[in-house]
Amino acid sequence: MTDDPRLTPLAASLPPTVPFVGPEELERRRGAPFRARLGANESLFGPSPRAVVAMKAEAAEAWKYGDSTSHELREALASHHGVRAENITVGEGIDGILGNLVRLLVEPGTPVVTSAGAYPTFNYHVAGFGGELHKVPFAGDHEDPDALLAKTRETGARLVYLSNPDNPMGTWHEAATVERMIEQVPEGALMVLDEAYCDFAPAEAIPAMRADDPRVIRMRTFSKAHGLAGARVGYAIGPEPVISAFERIRNHFGMTRISQAGALAALRDTEWLGHVVSEVASARERLARIAADAGCTSLPSSANFVAIDCGGDGALARRVLEELASRDVFVRMPGVAPLDRCIRVSCGTPADLDIFEQAFAPALAAARK
Amino acid sequence: MTDDPRLTPLAASLPPTVPFVGPEELERRRGAPFRARLGANESLFGPSPRAVVAMKAEAAEAWKYGDSTSHELREALASHHGVRAENITVGEGIDGILGNLVRLLVEPGTPVVTSAGAYPTFNYHVAGFGGELHKVPFAGDHEDPDALLAKTRETGARLVYLSNPDNPMGTWHEAATVERMIEQVPEGALMVLDEAYCDFAPAEAIPAMRADDPRVIRMRTFSKAHGLAGARVGYAIGPEPVISAFERIRNHFGMTRISQAGALAALRDTEWLGHVVSEVASARERLARIAADAGCTSLPSSANFVAIDCGGDGALARRVLEELASRDVFVRMPGVAPLDRCIRVSCGTPADLDIFEQAFAPALAAARK
The missing domain is CATH 3.90.1150.10 (Aspartate Aminotransferase, domain 1)
Structure with a gap:
């Protein structure tokens, strides 16, 4: 297959490989x-049987676009986490949100730091926007906050990724360790704390929610513990200047109405x-x-x-x-x-x-x- | 609200306005x-009652990610249109596909042509990737193929947008007129033919399907005649070098499982x-x-x-x-x-x-x- 000559140089440079088959x-x-x-x-x-009921009930309503602001879901999430709705953006899974986050912060040549072996879809998005990915090794099967920070300082990275609990090893750091990392994120960098698996972790792994901390954006999902991977609902909690920037680029009517209903019901079914x-x-x-x-x-x-x-x-x-x-x-x-x-x-x-x-x-x- | 200083210059330059409330x-x-x-x-x-049944049946299966290739749906669409599955990409509505198309072809300063008053979400994506939008007026409440072509030649545009039937006026051009426009798309440009409303149009408004024509990519949706706006299923039919490029950037697991099932059932319910x-x-x-x-x-x-x-x-x-x-x-x-x-x-x-x-x-x- 010859590349189409009309692609941007960046698009033409991207490999045809995909993160997951x-x-x-x-x-x-x-x-x-x-x-x-x-x-x-x-x-x-x-998924929660109540989420299934809610999704079935919404099926016949699928002729209507979903609420472009996911208002009800965002309000419920804000209340759940003790933050303001302005600190939350909802998107098509963490994958979709990571793509938009990278788009907002990364341009060709922007340095980004992650761990070798960590979430490939994050790397896919960084490459997709031309970012320069720097990887540090896991230490003892854990992602290594100190090495991530050192590499962030060394490269002047704009984004540094940590998952806790981590994928693919399933290990975790204590909240105090994660908080210490957040404290040390250098000026000009943003930490992406991917907590997709947090519902399965002990409470002491999860830092307190300080949504307006400018140094970190936290990723959550309905795909794991809530059993709604196929409904594509993720959200990010972060400082308002970052969260509001998603409004400038996201697919505003991208959430399905059925998924919005399912996620809301799942959230309530503790x-x-x-x-x-x-x-x-x-x-x-x-x-x-x-x-x-x-x-x-x-x-x-x-x-x-x-x-x-x-x-x-x-x-x-x-x-x-x-x-x-x-x-x-x-x-x-x-x-x-x-x-x-x-x-x-x-x-x-x-x-x-x-x-x-x-x-x-x-x-x-x-x-x- | 002060902008976050970590945004790319492009992201920082974007207005907070959204295409539709x-x-x-x-x-x-x-x-x-x-x-x-x-x-x-x-x-x-x-939506089709059969699509509603299919979506309800899939609700309990929403714990599984959707098929990342939308294989069954793409095969059915290929058969429906008499093209190959390699000529089709499925995405989160035409909006989502337009965003990815612009991302593939437009970088800051790339000229793009559309009609003043045509689909705002296309313009939103062009602005979002830094494209330079040139608009020509409607002529007699119709989009004006000759003016669009002239502006495309004049500016050296990479993309030129035509909707047929058009939104917001509901007028249409005969297939022969659209085909004449396709014939004249200059080298280096790609025509986006948005046919979201084609199911409501007379047959003589719809050009024959020539999926491998390198000059045009056609956008279709389940949001209008199929009544599945809230399920977010659109697709594009185009030449394989363009269609395959979507694989490098799209959110591979972005389609919901329920929507895939609903669209397939809707397609079959003629x-x-x-x-x-x-x-x-x-x-x-x-x-x-x-x-x-x-x-x-x-x-x-x-x-x-x-x-x-x-x-x-x-x-x-x-x-x-x-x-x-x-x-x-x-x-x-x-x-x-x-x-x-x-x-x-x-x-x-x-x-x-x-x-x-x-x-x-x-x-x-x-x-x-």
Whole structure:
């Protein structure tokens, strides 16, 4: 395929690679469905039944554009977090919001800092706007706040990304550590604190909400604990001068009406959230046992997935992944060493984990051959 | 509000204005709901009942990310239009696709051509990426292909926008005229043919599909005739080198699973589409009668709305709009003279048009005082 000559030089320079190949596409390529969908950190426990009712009720109303300001949802989120609605922007998942955030702050050559092996979609957006990405290694399977800060100072980065709990390892830092990092974000930089998995973490991992702190913007989502990945609702909480800038560039009528209704109902169903968090905790324990039974260690996780150390290098873990796929189990793995000694398994229902358990030891044995 | 100093110069230069204020926001500002929602060219006849069933069925599956390639929908659209799936990209409404198209082709200073008074959201995206927008006037309430082409040649524009049928006047050009324009798009330019309203137009307004023509990209949507504005599903048909470039920048998991299911079911329900098109035709006739009964002319429309000439200038039409709003009727109007002598009224059900009919003559009389 020859590039179209009308593309901007930046667009022409971008690689055709995408951050993630989805499970449906993998199924088409392999010509068979998966029996266990444990690779995308979706919530196999499903959305709140009340959210399902709300979405069904809104289906016949889909002829109307959604409220372009997501007013009701933003008000509910503001009340939930004890911030003002002006500190919140709602968008098409954290992915969509990250894209707009990068667009607002990054132009060709702007330095940006993240961890090697951290969220690839953030990197995709940085590359997409021509930013210059600087990566620091994980330290002991944790993102490394001090190294991130040092690289931010060294490069004069405009954005520095931290996820807590982190993906793909599932580890976490204490709120005090994150707060210390926020305190040290240099002038001219903005910290992106991706808390997609925060609902699964202990309370002491989550810094208090100080929405007007100019040094940090926090990303939250309905895709994980709320079980609404396919409804595409994320939001960011941050200082008003940054949040209001989204109004200048975002797709104002981009939110679907059904998703707005679903997210609002999900937010109110704290009972379901508690149920999911409890199921996830049980699933994490079981995944650790499955790993141990096969002679593997696993990392303590505060997310809805567990990183299992296959006991070798990235090539071995990749073979385990392939052996699992040949047994109809979809999981993913980190992209860089030494994280890529692990596979990353999403928490599933007992039935999902039965399938994984049955497949894992044989897959490991086959991979080691 | 002081700008955040970390914004790019481009982001900092953008105005805080938005293309459209939605009806929910207008209702909040006025403190009362509208009785007739006739301003956003939504389909008041609703989505296909089969699409509603499909969306309800998918609600409980919303824990899964949507298929990032919208494979099934793209295949169905390809078959429907007699093109290849590689010629189609699906996105979050035409608005979302226009944003990505502009991002791919426009950088600061790139010239772009459209008509004064044409779709504001296209202009919003061009401004958002720093493009230099050149406008030519409508000619006789039609977009003017010759003037658009002349301006494209004169400015060396990268993009030139034509909607057919056009919004906000509802007029249309014959396919032969549009094809003649496509033939003359200069080297280095791409024509954006926005056909959001094509389902309501006579067959002779729609050029044959030649997806690999490098000179044009065509925009279609499920928001209008299919009644799924709130589900956010648009698509573009164009040459593969342009379509494939979207893969480098789009939000790959940005489509909601429920909307994908709804659009697929809507596409298959040709009976419902026929019903809606027929209802819209009746509503257009009735709107023309209501206008005539009040002593106004209206424009022949091939869209799902009618432009009614209030018989004065923009100030009069704006007062009519306000008087209608005070009677709980939401309509919109064109933004520039001489189009702004009109108000633009969406086709509604007989009950909606009863409310409009009751309100229009008194609103007109009050506005003229």
